[in-house]
Amino acid sequence: MTRHARARFSPLPSGPVPNACERIWEATRRIPRGRVSTYGAIATLAGYPGGARLAGFALGCLPPGADIPWQRVMNAGGRVSLPGSAGTRQRALLEKEGVVFRENRVDLSVFGWPATAGGKLRHGGI
DNA sequence: TACCTGACCTAGC
DNA sequence: AGCTAGGCCAGGT
DSSP states (O other): OOHHHHHHHTTOOOSSSOOHHHHHHHHHHTSOTTOBEEHHHHHHHTTOTTOHHHHHHHHHHOOTTOSOOGGGEEOTTSOOOOOTHHHHHHHHHHHHHTOOBSSSOBOHHHHBSSOOGGGSOOOSOO
């Protein structure tokens, strides 16, 4: 999270047209309880195929206490990308929802959303 | 306009 | 199984 981006988005983005952050957040809201999605998938749902990094950026812009299940977004390997205590918190929240961690990893073929074809979500850098 | 950043992804070694 | 390099995206300076 860069300082300028934080200053710009932290209070909540303003403007008539929803920006990328808000669209990412809306996509994140659609993840059902007890399931997880990936940055790439979220970006695609939001209309930014290949914008996995953007998804991470947008979630980083997320103001604390927002009504968004940000904890249900993980990286393509089914691992928590959030460093430090935030990552621990994310895992705790997910486990409380019924998501099973196995060696710090989640089986996306079981808990992945949307429905994973072939066991793994195909997306990301092209 | 050009360059930089980020809670990323994939392919290769 | 773990690390590196290259490639996507939008937004800010």
